[in-house]
Amino acid sequence: MVEKPDVGELTPPDRTLMGPGPSEVHPRVLRAMSTPLVGHLDPSFIEIMNEVQDLLRYTFRTDNKWTIPVSGTGSAAMEAAIGNVVEPGDTMLVPTNGYFGGRMEEMATRAGGEVVHVDAPWGEPLAPADVAEAMDEYQPDVFGFVHAETSTGVLQPQVSELTDVVHDHDALVIADTVTSLGGVELKVDDWGIDVAYSGPQKCLSCPPGAAPLTLNDRAMDKVLSREEDARSWYLDLSLLEGYWGDDRSYHHTAPITNVYALREALRLVAEEGIEERWERHRENASALKAGVEAMGLEMNAPDDYWLPSLNAVRVPDGVTDTDVTDYLIDRYDLEIATGLGDLDGDIFRIGCMGYSSRAETISYLMAALGDALDTQGADVDVDAGLAATARALGEQ
Amino acid sequence: MVEKPDVGELTPPDRTLMGPGPSEVHPRVLRAMSTPLVGHLDPSFIEIMNEVQDLLRYTFRTDNKWTIPVSGTGSAAMEAAIGNVVEPGDTMLVPTNGYFGGRMEEMATRAGGEVVHVDAPWGEPLAPADVAEAMDEYQPDVFGFVHAETSTGVLQPQVSELTDVVHDHDALVIADTVTSLGGVELKVDDWGIDVAYSGPQKCLSCPPGAAPLTLNDRAMDKVLSREEDARSWYLDLSLLEGYWGDDRSYHHTAPITNVYALREALRLVAEEGIEERWERHRENASALKAGVEAMGLEMNAPDDYWLPSLNAVRVPDGVTDTDVTDYLIDRYDLEIATGLGDLDGDIFRIGCMGYSSRAETISYLMAALGDALDTQGADVDVDAGLAATARALGEQ
Numbered sequence: 001m002v003e004k005p006d007v008g009e010l011t012p013p014d015r016t017l018m019g020p021g022p023s024e025v026h027p028r029v030l031r032a033m034s035t036p037l038v039g040h041l042d043p044s045f046i047e048i049m050n051e052v053q054d055l056l057r058y059t060f061r062t063d064n065k066w067t068i069p070v071s072g073t074g075s076a077a078m079e080a081a082i083g084n085v086v087e088p089g090d091t092m093l094v095p096t097n098g099y100f101g102g103r104m105e106e107m108a109t110r111a112g113g114e115v116v117h118v119d120a121p122w123g124e125p126l127a128p129a130d131v132a133e134a135m136d137e138y139q140p141d142v143f144g145f146v147h148a149e150t151s152t153g154v155l156q157p158q159v160s161e162l163t164d165v166v167h168d169h170d171a172l173v174i175a176d177t178v179t180s181l182g183g184v185e186l187k188v189d190d191w192g193i194d195v196a197y198s199g200p201q202k203c204l205s206c207p208p209g210a211a212p213l214t215l216n217d218r219a220m221d222k223v224l225s226r227e228e229d230a231r232s233w234y235l236d237l238s239l240l241e242g243y244w245g246d247d248r249s250y251h252h253t254a255p256i257t258n259v260y261a262l263r264e265a266l267r268l269v270a271e272e273g274i275e276e277r278w279e280r281h282r283e284n285a286s287a288l289k290a291g292v293e294a295m296g297l298e299m300n301a302p303d304d305y306w307l308p309s310l311n312a313v314r315v316p317d318g319v320t321d322t323d324v325t326d327y328l329i330d331r332y333d334l335e336i337a338t339g340l341g342d343l344d345g346d347i348f349r350i351g352c353m354g355y356s357s358r359a360e361t362i363s364y365l366m367a368a369l370g371d372a373l374d375t376q377g378a379d380v381d382v383d384a385g386l387a388a389t390a391r392a393l394g395e396q
Numbered sequence: 397m398v399e400k401p402d403v404g405e406l407t408p409p410d411r412t413l414m415g416p417g418p419s420e421v422h423p424r425v426l427r428a429m430s431t432p433l434v435g436h437l438d439p440s441f442i443e444i445m446n447e448v449q450d451l452l453r454y455t456f457r458t459d460n461k462w463t464i465p466v467s468g469t470g471s472a473a474m475e476a477a478i479g480n481v482v483e484p485g486d487t488m489l490v491p492t493n494g495y496f497g498g499r500m501e502e503m504a505t506r507a508g509g510e511v512v513h514v515d516a517p518w519g520e521p522l523a524p525a526d527v528a529e530a531m532d533e534y535q536p537d538v539f540g541f542v543h544a545e546t547s548t549g550v551l552q553p554q555v556s557e558l559t560d561v562v563h564d565h566d567a568l569v570i571a572d573t574v575t576s577l578g579g580v581e582l583k584v585d586d587w588g589i590d591v592a593y594s595g596p597q598k599c600l601s602c603p604p605g606a607a608p609l610t611l612n613d614r615a616m617d618k619v620l621s622r623e624e625d626a627r628s629w630y631l632d633l634s635l636l637e638g639y640w641g642d643d644r645s646y647h648h649t650a651p652i653t654n655v656y657a658l659r660e661a662l663r664l665v666a667e668e669g670i671e672e673r674w675e676r677h678r679e680n681a682s683a684l685k686a687g688v689e690a691m692g693l694e695m696n697a698p699d700d701y702w703l704p705s706l707n708a709v710r711v712p713d714g715v716t717d718t719d720v721t722d723y724l725i726d727r728y729d730l731e732i733a734t735g736l737g738d739l740d741g742d743i744f745r746i747g748c749m750g751y752s753s754r755a756e757t758i759s760y761l762m763a764a765l766g767d768a769l770d771t772q773g774a775d776v777d778v779d780a781g782l783a784a785t786a787r788a789l790g791e792q
Contacts, residue, residue, distance in 0.1 A: 005450035054401035075648035209651035252471035255605035
């Protein structure tokens with residue numbers, strides 16, 4: 001009974017990661033993860049916490065004091081945001097145009113909130129007029145939206161228009177920036193976002209395990225004046241405030257190594273410059289987009305709300321999406337993803353995030369994808385695609 | 397506004413970690429953390445998940461199917477256990493003899509449960525007769541206890557007696573094994589524990605970020621037949637079952653690197669052998685105990701419930717606890733901890749966990765502690781202490 005398992009050395013395959021995350025991790029971040037630990041209350045760790053908070057503020061473009069990594073993956077930061085801001089009896093307005101709006105609903109409901117919807121089809125952004133109408137109709141306390149929808153490859157434009165409408169109704173805005181932070185223009189303060197959460201394993205190219213979260217004073221005032229405790233002790237921001245705020249008092253053991261890694265990943269953001277980083281993501285993904293279009297494929301999102309960090313490409317006639325992704329993994333050690341939900345079977349999702357957004361990976365992706373589609377019998381002009389991508393990369 | 401922070405290379409101090417956790421991480425585990433990532437749905441990662449589950453079963457001494465790492469630190473596994481097993485309207489019996497019983501109460505209350513208490517002073521274990529009496533009086537649905545109380549250095553003996561009583565009342569047993577798993581005898585199946593959670597950063601010597609949890613069928617039946625969803629989406633075991641169970645369907649992005657690290661840390665457990673590992677912890681901590689007693693200090697716990705992984709030593713007359721711990725950090729780069737709660741100011745807490753449980757670290761600790769106490773003016777026989785520890789280590 002309970003025999004000793006025979007488990008050998010850790011030898012995962014050497015993948016090129018161009019799916020919806022995780023993206024490839026920068027070698028400097030991997031090295032940071034092999035740094036020996038200090039204690040989570042060590043004076044030197046307090047200093048590291050301060051640095052990570054400063055770097056997060058820089059990356060979010062915010063002066064928010066309450067800017068921390070949550071001890072878990074992106075979904076933990078998401079639940080920390082929703083589970084603390086939404087109180088029992090509150091109403092939260094959530095979008096229906098992608099997978100992650102549905103997750104917002106799950107979390108708001110479990111927090112004791114009521115959920116109402118603003119609709120748009122999967123693959124399209126929200127229209128400010130629809131949000132305004134929903135705000136008028138439901139008078140919600142909280143509005144959530146997804147800035148960069150990983151399930152559809154759609155970037156929500158006109159964010160300030162949305163937040164203006166919501167603030168006119170005296171409600172708070174929670175933004176899902178999981179697939180935009182550090183890769184796509186995002187200005188938390190200028191755009192009037194009250195709460196934003198993200199994941200480290202997308203455009204920050206950091207292993208998952210400590211997830212960015214920021215709240216402004218208005219949002220934090222609501223959290224700190226709740227009548228009832230948040231339903232999770234682990235994610236209770238009023239308690240986490242004791243650890244990440246001025247007191248630095250013990251709440252739980254922080255994931256020290258993940259904080260080290262996040263620090264290094266964010267240092268890379270600051271070294272590159274946040275605006276330069278947005279521009280790199282846009283240029284590299286433009287080369288990908290030029291290639292797939294020249295190959296004869298169609299992007300799912302129109303240019304107005306194309307998301308450079310996650311490119312949704314329509315599956316061409318004559319091929320099955322999973323045959324292509326399996327082929328890419330088997331022959332090329334290359335990960336891209338298929339569609340989810342309403343777009344299941346219709347799109348490929350190709351990430352160009354963080355360290356995976358490089359000329360090398362994009363050239364490789366184009367060559368591999370061209371071979372896969374051609375082999376599977378799609379009518380694609382592989383040569384034209386490769387040429388267009390190479391030209392675009394050369395022009396940078 | 398939001399200027400670029402000036403943050404240099406990551407250069408934390410080189411600490412010897414002998415506090416209540418994190419313990420020092422084995423070099424092989426640090427190396428595993430610098431392994432490039434695969435995706436969380438990659439076929440190769442599914443295999444790694446299976447291996448980690450097998451290794452966790454071996455370490456917990458259980459055949460439980462539902463044995464997983466939770467994506468967070470030990471407190472996340474704790475809340476996954478309590479937040480799923482305790483339903484609104486349930487009554488949970490928790491102990492008052494340490495810090496972590498209090499945390500159980502916090503979590504059970506937030507899960508919608510009512511909490512009742514079984515008492516013992518801080519620094520003593522629960523008496524089976526008291527548990528029996530409380531079970532009779534309150535008829536709770538769930539009983540929680542702390543197998544190895546990190547705040548007091550007390551090992552709960554007679555676990556089977558406790559679980560028998562609880563099962564006679566048709567209730568479930570949740571065990572906090574944060575500071576025992578992999579370091580102190582623990583037999584989940586033989587002892588009739590229904591649910592056990594732990595942290596990786598104690599006797600497993602793995603960085604925090606993915607935390608062990610196991611539930612037997614009886615407990616999981618209760619979780620899967622809840623009338624109301626668990627209050628956390630992130631920690632909902634009925635959803636996590638989709639990812640870690642047979643489906644391997646997406647729930648959230650697992651902390652891949654932390655799973656790599658846990659796999660390597662658990663491989664080290666299997667290589668050493670779980671019983672040999674318990675014995676090593678006992679022998680090394682015995683050498684520490686012999687030394688501090690020969691020095692003239694007093695252990696807080698009697699031998700019957702001494703906890704080898706966390707040694708609570710009474711602060712001698714004439715010194716202030718924090719002066720000693722500050723001295724050890726400043727002069728020796730050595731971390732030990734002071735007391736918490738009812739024992740604040742009364743004890744030092746010295747961990748001998750996992751990779752920190754070695755002859756080298758214990759010799760170093762004794763030399764450093766002897767110097768610190770002597771310098772601070774305590775009446776201790778440093779030479780006798782060093783000799784006793786050296787003799788005990790030599791006899792192993």
